[in-house]
Amino acid sequence: MYAIVKTGGKQYKVAPGDVLSIEKLNAEVGDQVELPVICFVDGDTIEADPEKASAVSVKAKILDQYRDKKKLVFKFKKRKNYKKMRGHRQYLTRVRIMSVGDDVYTPKKAEKPVTEDAE
Numbered sequence: 001m002y003a004i005v006k007t008g009g010k011q012y013k014v015a016p017g018d019v020l021s022i023e024k025l026n027a028e029v030g031d032q033v034e035l036p037v038i039c040f041v042d043g044d045t046i047e048a049d050p051e052k053a054s055a056v057s058v059k060a061k062i063l064d065q066y067r068d069k070k071k072l073v074f075k076f077k078k079r080k081n082y083k084k085m086r087g088h089r090q091y092l093t094r095v096r097i098m099s100v101g102d103d104v105y106t107p108k109k110a111e112k113p114v115t116e117d118a119e
Contacts, residue, residue: 001103003058004039011038014058014097016105019114024065024091031062032098042101060095063114068092 002015008023014035027033035058040047047053068090075084094114098105 001042001100003037003041003053003056003100005035005058006038007035014060014100016097016100016103017107018097019063019094020097021068021092021094023093025062025093025095027062027093029062029065033060033062033095034058035060040101056101057099058097058101059099060097062093062095064094066092066094 002013004011004013006012007025010022012020012022014020025033037053037056037058038050040053040056047056070087070089073086073088075086076082096105096114
């Protein structure tokens with residue numbers, strides 16, 4: 001069972017237990033948030049109509065609020081002596097999908113904590 005959710009202008013395929021980094025959500029670490037569903041797949045049943053699929057709830061727990069690695073933006077025009085270097089660090093939120101519809105995530109006993117490099 002999985003769903004496709006839309007957040008931050010992007011779409012993600014999620015299943016219970018998945019850990020993903022999405023654009024910053026305004027919530028505290030440990031809070032549970034509900035993500036909007038646009039498609040839902042349950043075995044043989046596929047619900048692609050966003051209005052009907054939104055009846056399914058996808059709940060996620062916020063694990064971390066952090067900033068991504070710096071992305072360099074370099075502008076350059078040859079033979080014009082024009083160079084401009086800028087950097088950008090995006091604010092991100094790391095979430096774990098706790099449930100998709102009736103399917104609930106159950107953690108294993110010896111589960112390692114999620115670090116920033118585990119993407």
